[in-house]
Amino acid sequence: STHAMEIRDSFAKARRGGSARDSASESIASRAAGSSLPTVHTIEDTKVEGTDGSATTEKKEDTEHQAAIEEERARQAKKEADWDASWTKRVQVAGTGETAWQGALATYHIIGRLGSSRGDVFDDSRARGLPVMLLLGRQAVVPGLDRALLAMAAGERAHITVEPVGGYGAAGNIQYPRVPGSTTLWYEVEMLSLDKETELWDLDFDSKIQKADERRQRGNALFRGAHFKEADEEYEQAARYLHFMPNVRGEEAKLVQAHTATLNLNLAASKLRCGFEAAAISFAQKVLEAQPNNPKALYRIGQAYTQLGQYEAARKSLGAAGAASPA
Incomplete structure (x- = not known):
């Protein structure tokens, strides 16, 4: 039959390097042109440029994002007004x-x-x-x-x-x-x-060291009085001055390192008293980065693990603290 011949021609074209699927589609489309049968199109034939919806979706997302920003601004403005x-x-x-x-x-x-x-x-x-x-x-x-x-x-x-x-x-x-x-x-x-x-960047090196020490001493006085939250706040204020020390070298760098280590030990102690064990461990570990066998830092970590109920880790840290302590 004519249809069978078209199929055979398609396979023959495929053997010559063409596509059997494309050949069959072309034959059917040609036959349909002279009949009442609808034309068969490939997916590529029906694609219309610019109608994939991506532009519309992006515009919708931008509108929703802007609406969320405006809503948050209004919420914050109301909160500020309530506080005022x-x-x-x-x-x-x-x-x-x-x-x-x-x-x-x-x-x-x-x-x-x-x-x-x-x-x-x-x-x-x-x-x-x-x-x-x-x-x-x-x-x-x-x-x-x-x-x-x-x-x-x-x-x-x-x-x-x-x-x-x-x-x-x-x-x-x-x-x-x-x-x-x-x-x-x-x-x-x-x-x-x-x-x-005075802004931090306007303070000279000696002023920063002095102010950090003043706030740390205030923290120590509060800590001795069992005012641990207030002591912690003073230590945090002291840290501001030591953190903003760009381009220090030589003896100045050594002095900053020593003051920072002392302050980190203070912060580890105050965080422990305030119930912030993870923060206490973090501050003590900062000390150990420069002084791996610092007994106070190891002891603070052991205390933190004890408060967390992690007794095996606590025993390890406390044992290391004992070994590192001077005889």
């Missing part, structure tokens, strides 16, 4: 110095109570024996208090009330200081001084 409205301040003694500013180094005494002026005390710098020192506007304290401190002047005494939204919120704080959820915070603050903190 969360605090009130009643001046007890007017300040005699300039008003605080973003980034000012504030030194102040503070007493914090739960709920009201008659509530339980959860923070008391006078009882610790050292005033607080921090850079304002850096979210080092709860948002409502941070904003209230920025509204104070040097020498001022004030009572500050912070609603839960500007404090520890509905969840409260399970770490130190322990604060129940949805609790209003009441503070008595005396702003002792406001100073301009």
Whole structure:
């Protein structure tokens, strides 16, 4: 039959190097041109350029991404507005110095109570024996208090009330200081001084070493008084000065290394007391990188593993600490 001949011709073409599938398709298409049968097309024949949907999909993804960004901006703006409205301040003694500013180094005494002026005390710098020192506007304290401190002047005494939204919120704080959820915070603050903190890159080498040592000594005093969270914060502040030491060489490099090792041991101890065992191990290991047999670093790691319940690792580290200790 004619159809059988077409098939044979297709196979003959294939043997000559052509494609049997293409030959058969061409024959069927030619036969269909003179009949009522529809033309058979290959997939390539039906592809239309620019209709794969990729451009539309990308545009949709961009629109969704932009919408998510705008939604996050609106959420953050509302949060900032809530924080701004969360605090009130009643001046007890007017300040005699300039008003605080973003980034000012504030030194102040503070007493914090739960709920009201008659509530339980959860923070008391006078009882610790050292005033607080921090850079304002850096979210080092709860948002409502941070904003209230920025509204104070040097020498001022004030009572500050912070609603839960500007404090520890509905969840409260399970770490130190322990604060129940949805609790209003009441503070008595005396702003002792406001100073301009010299930018790190403007400080010379000796000034950085001096400031790091001052903050570390403050941390030591707080640690001895069992104020471990505050001590940890002081050690972290000290670390800022030592970390920003570009291009030190020779004796200066050795001095930075020695101060850093001491501070890392302090941080390992304070992290342990605050319950941050992984961080304690990390700081101790930094010491071991330069001093592989440092007994204090090995001992801190052993303590951390003990607190984590990893007793085999603890025995190994404590044994190494004992072996490395001077007789």
